Amino acid sequence: MSTLGTFRSLLSMGALFGAVLCFLEVPLVFEHQIDSDSVPPYAWLNDLKRCLVVIDAGHGGKDGGTAGHGLQEKNVTLDLAKRVEKQLIERGVKVSMTRSADEFLELDERCDIANNISADAFLSLHLNASLAPEPNGIETYFSSKRTLGDITALRKKLSLPAESEFHDQRNVFLAEALHRRSCRATEAEDRGVRDSNFIVVMHTVCPAVLIECGYLTNVAEAENLKGTAYKDKLARAIADGLCHYLRATQLNPQRGIIIGAAPKPNGVAPAAEKPD
Ligand SMILES: [Zn+2]
Numbered sequence: 684m685s686t687l688g689t690f691r692s693l694l695s696m697g698a699l700f701g702a703v704l705c706f707l708e709v710p711l712v713f714e715h716q717i718d719s720d721s722v723p724p725y726a727w728l729n730d731l732k733r734c735l736v737v738i739d740a741g742h743g744g745k746d747g748g749t750a751g752h753g754l755q756e757k758n759v760t761l762d763l764a765k766r767v768e769k770q771l772i773e774r775g776v777k778v779s780m781t782r783s784a785d786e787f788l789e790l791d792e793r794c795d796i797a798n799n800i801s802a803d804a805f806l807s808l809h810l811n812a813s814l815a816p817e818p819n820g821i822e823t824y825f826s827s828k829r830t831l832g833d834i835t836a837l838r839k840k841l842s843l844p845a846e847s848e849f850h851d852q853r854n855v856f857l858a859e860a861l862h863r864r865s866c867r868a869t870e871a872e873d874r875g876v877r878d879s880n881f882i883v884v885m886h887t888v889c890p891a892v893l894i895e896c897g898y899l900t901n902v903a904e905a906e907n908l909k910g911t912a913y914k915d916k917l918a919r920a921i922a923d924g925l926c927h928y929l930r931a932t933q934l935n936p937q938r939g940i941i942i943g944a945a946p947k948p949n950g951v952a953p954a955a956e957k958p959d
Pocket of ligand 1: 741742748749756809810
């Protein structure tokens with residue numbers, strides 16, 4: 684075959700490959716690569732600088748949260764929140780903190796911060812406690828409750844037909860993305876992703892997640908949370924999960940929107956309104 688012939692063959696193969704990509708839809712093709720923990724080679728496709736995330740350090744001021752083994756929850760959440768903020772800023776994401784110091788905020792005030800700036804995602808950080816010393820591990824919460832106003836606004840944003848039935852599972856996608864990475868990176872006990880009635884995830888319009896980063900009442904977990912290496916590992920995993928969600932959503936704005944199908948039953952009883 685002549686050089687020109689070879690060149691034409693290569694062009695034809697490229698066109699065929701492109702057509703296959705279009706047929707499969709690009710977001711699906713990149714799905715496996717998005718799951719990678721490394722910085723994806725196609726990062727130029729997405730501009731995370733357009734993304735705005737609100738990080739909420741749980742409790743603060745007169746509300747100390749839970750405590751154990753010399754640690755106070757409000758201090759650990761703020762420490763972790765600043766580490767996640769740093770990781771996200773390094774990846775080019777804009778971050779707004781509900782608090783950057785030891786101050787008290789009502790739960791709805793935290794939601795309002797995210798709602799008023801139309802954040803792309805909201806993450807609330809907490810630590811857990813138990814009367815027994817054994818419980819340990821990470822659990823992550825979202826809320827399946829949506830107001831009619833939220834549904835109408837989302838329908839408009841995604842240009843979905845007025846009469847179409849759809850279910851917003853973006854918060855489940857976000858929760859699973861950062862939960863899985865957090866458990867894997869820290870080797871902490873996986874206590875699951877759960878539906879909840881927590882106000883901070885229920886009253887926030889954008890996809891919102893609350894992560895209980897470990898038990899202060901478990902001596903081993905408390906010791907881990909006293910060390911900077913463990914907290915950095917956890918913060919990096921949380922930031923990786925958030926960025927995975929942001930990239931996937933940018934590639935496909937309807938990622939996590941289930942049209943015309945019933946939502947997957949979660950099967951876990953809703954938690955109380957106030958997280959530990
Ligand atoms: Zn808490």
